[in-house]
Amino acid sequence: MIELREVSRVFESPSGESLTVLENLSCSFKAGLSVAIEGPSGSGKSTLLGLLAGLDQPTSGEVVVAGHNLGNLSEAGLSRFRAQNLGFVFQSFHLLQHFSALQNVVIAGEIAGLPAPLKAAQEALARVGLEHRTDHVPGQLSGGECQRVAIARAIVTRPKILLCDEPTGSLDRVNSSKVFELLLALHKDLGTTLVLVTHDPHLADRLDRQVFLEGGRFVNGAA
Numbered sequence: 001m002i003e004l005r006e007v008s009r010v011f012e013s014p015s016g017e018s019l020t021v022l023e024n025l026s027c028s029f030k031a032g033l034s035v036a037i038e039g040p041s042g043s044g045k046s047t048l049l050g051l052l053a054g055l056d057q058p059t060s061g062e063v064v065v066a067g068h069n070l071g072n073l074s075e076a077g078l079s080r081f082r083a084q085n086l087g088f089v090f091q092s093f094h095l096l097q098h099f100s101a102l103q104n105v106v107i108a109g110e111i112a113g114l115p116a117p118l119k120a121a122q123e124a125l126a127r128v129g130l131e132h133r134t135d136h137v138p139g140q141l142s143g144g145e146c147q148r149v150a151i152a153r154a155i156v157t158r159p160k161i162l163l164c165d166e167p168t169g170s171l172d173r174v175n176s177s178k179v180f181e182l183l184l185a186l187h188k189d190l191g192t193t194l195v196l197v198t199h200d201p202h203l204a205d206r207l208d209r210q211v212f213l214e215g216g217r218f219v220n221g222a223a
């Protein structure tokens with residue numbers, strides 16, 4: 001279960017004015033659902049995913065994910081919550097630049113305490129079609145390959161909840177479709193809750209729910 005209770009996020013702009021990016025959002029999604037988040041650039045989609053992952057805190061309101069009210073968790077508690085429940089595919093990948101593709105994925109498995117992180121990482125990289133690039137560091141990979149490493153890292157723990165920020169944004173049509181089918185298969189086979197930010201309405205329509213963010217609010221889909 002994912003629940004937002006009157007969540008607002010106000011940033012301070014560089015000129016010192018306050019910028020309300022998310023305003024009083026409330027919604028709830030049952031565990032195991034797949035949800036697409038759509039909305040124009042700058043509408044707060046990545047901000048919202050950051051709140052769901054506990055990487056950022058709302059200015060007001062509460063975020064409850066998998067039974068945890070994230071505002072009540074310490075930094076250590078949040079790290080544990082993420083390792084045990086979440087996979088996150090960042091819009092800008094956030095790969096460790098000095099580590100190989102394989103090491104990037106292994107580290108995520110180690111942090112989560114997987115019994116055999118190396119084997120799990122090799123399998124995850126094979127699932128995204130990168131078994132031939134495991135020793136390359138991110139600087140030696142194409143943008144789409146980096147995106148697939150980021151996805152392998154997010155799925156290596158077979159998380160309960162997968163938060164994906166435009167996970168196919170850097171991929172060509174064939175790889176985009178492969179990655180999307182992989183995420184859908186994880187959702188269906190393992191019951192993974194999938195929250196996916198996308199600008200592609202065709203992909204969004206294949207998920208259980210679609211929510212649209214605009215002007216800081218859900219314009220529809222969150223009822």
Ligand SMILES: Nc1ncnc2c1ncn2[C@@H]1O[C@H](COP(=O)(O)OP(=O)(O)OP(=O)(O)O)[C@@H](O)[C@H]1O
Pocket residue numbers: 011012013014019021039040041042043044045046047048091
């Ligand atoms: N730390 C910050 N300080 C100030 N403003 C911020 C900060 N983070 C985000 N913003 C602003 O919040 C707004 C929403 O940003 P966000 O990254 O959530 O948009 P988005 O919907 O993911 O857009 P895109 O589709 O382009 O990825 C943007 O206008 C951005 O400039």
Ligand SMILES: [Mg+2]
Pocket residue numbers: 045046047091165
């Ligand atoms: Mg974004």
